Amino acid sequence: MSESGFQDAPAEEFGQIPANPASAPNPEDALAAREHGWGEDEKLDYDAFNAPTSDSNPAWASSAQVYEWSGEEGDVGAPDPELEEQLFRNGQSKAGTSLDHILNFSATLEGPKQFAPIGSFDTAGLHPQVLANVQLCNYDRITVIQGYCIPIILAGHDLVAVAQTGSGKTAAYLIPIISKLMGKVRKLQGPRPAMKGARVRAEPLVVIVVPTRELAQQIFDEARRLCYRSMLRPVCAYGGIPMSSNLQELAKGCDLLIGTPGRLQDLMDKPDILSMKRVKFTVIDEADEMLQGDWEDEMNKIMGGGDMNEDPDHAYLMFSATFPKESRAIARTYMDADFMRVRIGRAGSTHKNVTQDVVFAERHSKKQALYDLLMARPPCRTLVFCNSKPGVEEVDDYLYNRQLPTVFMHGGRSQLEREDAMRRFKGEKPHILIATNIFGRGIDVPQVNHVINYDLPGTEYGGISEYIHRIGRTGRIGHKGHATSFYNERNEDIAPALVNILLETEQEVPDFLQDFKPENGQAEFEDDVTDNEEEASEPGYVTAAGEAEAPAEAATGGGWGTDASTPAVAADAGWGAATEPVTASW
Numbered sequence: 001m002s003e004s005g006f007q008d009a010p011a012e013e014f015g016q017i018p019a020n021p022a023s024a025p026n027p028e029d030a031l032a033a034r035e036h037g038w039g040e041d042e043k044l045d046y047d048a049f050n051a052p053t054s055d056s057n058p059a060w061a062s063s064a065q066v067y068e069w070s071g072e073e074g075d076v077g078a079p080d081p082e083l084e085e086q087l088f089r090n091g092q093s094k095a096g097t098s099l100d101h102i103l104n105f106s107a108t109l110e111g112p113k114q115f116a117p118i119g120s121f122d123t124a125g126l127h128p129q130v131l132a133n134v135q136l137c138n139y140d141r142i143t144v145i146q147g148y149c150i151p152i153i154l155a156g157h158d159l160v161a162v163a164q165t166g167s168g169k170t171a172a173y174l175i176p177i178i179s180k181l182m183g184k185v186r187k188l189q190g191p192r193p194a195m196k197g198a199r200v201r202a203e204p205l206v207v208i209v210v211p212t213r214e215l216a217q218q219i220f221d222e223a224r225r226l227c228y229r230s231m232l233r234p235v236c237a238y239g240g241i242p243m244s245s246n247l248q249e250l251a252k253g254c255d256l257l258i259g260t261p262g263r264l265q266d267l268m269d270k271p272d273i274l275s276m277k278r279v280k281f282t283v284i285d286e287a288d289e290m291l292q293g294d295w296e297d298e299m300n301k302i303m304g305g306g307d308m309n310e311d312p313d314h315a316y317l318m319f320s321a322t323f324p325k326e327s328r329a330i331a332r333t334y335m336d337a338d339f340m341r342v343r344i345g346r347a348g349s350t351h352k353n354v355t356q357d358v359v360f361a362e363r364h365s366k367k368q369a370l371y372d373l374l375m376a377r378p379p380c381r382t383l384v385f386c387n388s389k390p391g392v393e394e395v396d397d398y399l400y401n402r403q404l405p406t407v408f409m410h411g412g413r414s415q416l417e418r419e420d421a422m423r424r425f426k427g428e429k430p431h432i433l434i435a436t437n438i439f440g441r442g443i444d445v446p447q448v449n450h451v452i453n454y455d456l457p458g459t460e461y462g463g464i465s466e467y468i469h470r471i472g473r474t475g476r477i478g479h480k481g482h483a484t485s486f487y488n489e490r491n492e493d494i495a496p497a498l499v500n501i502l503l504e505t506e507q508e509v510p511d512f513l514q515d516f517k518p519e520n521g522q523a524e525f526e527d528d529v530t531d532n533e534e535e536a537s538e539p540g541y542v543t544a545a546g547e548a549e550a551p552a553e554a555a556t557g558g559g560w561g562t563d564a565s566t567p568a569v570a571a572d573a574g575w576g577a578a579t580e581p582v583t584a585s586w
């Protein structure tokens with residue numbers, strides 16, 4: 001199985017594509033590409049790149065510097081200006097100005113208790129250092145999903161949360177978890193080396209599980225920022241790098257462990273290296289994918305808590321932008337009876353900040369169509385999705401030979417190559433990254449302005465959910481973006497769902513898709529208001545504003561806020577409703 005959880009198309013299927021006549025290098029292409037504004041790029045010699053070197057421990061992203069606690073008293077360490085610069089130097093406000101979809105989406109809250117969403121970080125009752133770190137991140141305003149999740153997590157509930165791509169779900173769980181743990185780390189944390197160079201067993205308080213290595217690195221980076229000046233030490237573990245590198249980091253002590261399921265499972269098999277007995281929070285990001293059958297063994301082991309975790313306060317949190325009802329049914333088998341659900345908008349919906357074009361392109365002309373598209377728009381950081389590894393390499397070769405600056409990524413590449421591709425894609429010069437679904441979920445690279453579905457994801461590649469995740473790599477957190485998808489008869493299986501999404505987001509439905517429109521011309525989705533009708537009829541159960549009899553839970557569950565903040569919070573943001581849009585303080 002590929003790391004993204006999807007099977008790649010067989011190579012022979014790709015082999016049937018007629019060789020493209022334009023795939024040989026042509027000097028005129030170089031001129032055209034430079035004139036259009038695409039920069040030059042040099043291809044690495046990957047054999048040399050992957051060859052063993054004297055450096056047995058290259059600078060893996062998972063070995064990035066974390067704050068080293070050296071304080072004696074209190075729970076806030078001294079500033080480290082150099083690290084601060086490294087962690088927050090890009091910390092200018094990242095939110096864009098097109099925030100309507102984050103402002104005006106309706107929220108649905110389900111579960112046994114009411115929670116008033118908070119309207120700002122200042123009134124969330126956060127630990128002062130976490131609040132300071134949020135400010136260093138330049139998170140000036142709280143997103144709706146953050147407004148809902150923070151009080152629920154602070155209050156210790158299990159939670160399933162669904163909100164659109166790029167709406168800040170990572171911070172929605174990291175902020176309350178870190179805040180809640182911060183004042184108690186001294187009491188709760190596992191062993192630390194008695195002296196430099198000594199080794200201890202890792203006993204994390206938080207385990208975060210994600211489907212891909214790149215996503216693990218990204219969440220690790222967010223955790224490094226939010227744990228700044230705290231005693232909490234994040235560690236990142238994933239496959240593709242020597243186990244010794246993971247062991248080295250774990251042996252320094254570990255409070256938040258972020259990893260991919262395979263590597264986490266391997267580590268859990270080494271009780272002298274890793275113990276799960278202190279875990280208080282288990283977070284499953286991209287949960288609908290992680291709950292698919294493909295990961296069953298790993299997930300059962302991780303959700304089972306490993307070696308004797310019987311902490312009754314252990315909270316399980318699941319997040320995604322798409323969470324089909326079937327996956328939510330599996331999710332609930334892992335949850336406490338009083339678990340809460342939050343949904344911003346329809347589960348699996350997207351927003352209008354991404355303009356979606358669907359273009360008809362026959363299979364044999366897709367490469368030329370891709371080239372033409374890239375040469376028709378201003379050069380920008382562009383992401384091209386193919387369904388298979390050979391497909392990725394073929395498209396990369398083609399564009400490279402046409403002198404465009406490309407990088408590519410799929411599950412068959414070495415970890416060095418993957419980290420290099422990521423570095424170059426994030427670099428100053430705009431690159432075109434060609435990738436499989438491995439890059440479809442969660443990855444947050446600023447200023448990706450164009451996502452191209454060279455291959456649309458049919459049912460066997462994740463279908464419409466994957467489409468939503470892929471196009472969500474652009475148009476993040478208030479920015480605008482563009483998505484173009486190539487369509488032909490082979491994509492008919494996704495056509496009805498695709499048309500529904502186009503209608504829902506008020507995009508143009510091209511002529512060749514008109515037949516797939518619902519009869520009334522409106523988007524049609526299954527009634528998906530509650531996960532559990534029986535439970536929803538119980539007294540005190542909340543599905544929408546004003547229906548619950550139970551009083552709203554205070555938003556100061558972390559114990560750091562002043563009482564005075566609570567009423568202001570409730571009045572500020574109002575109650576979430578299935579029908580009424582919630583306005584956070586953007």
Ligand SMILES: Nc1ncnc2c1ncn2[C@@H]1O[C@H](COP(=O)(O)OP(=O)(O)OP(=O)(O)O)[C@@H](O)[C@H]1O
Nearest residue numbers: 095139141142165166167168169170321442444477
């Ligand atoms: N309150 C905030 N203000 C400004 N930027 C924020 C805020 N919260 C998060 N961000 C930034 O928004 C971007 C998107 O956040 P994140 O990656 O958590 O989105 P997501 O909802 O998990 O998306 P996806 O579903 O694609 O995984 C990140 O760059 C993050 O740093």
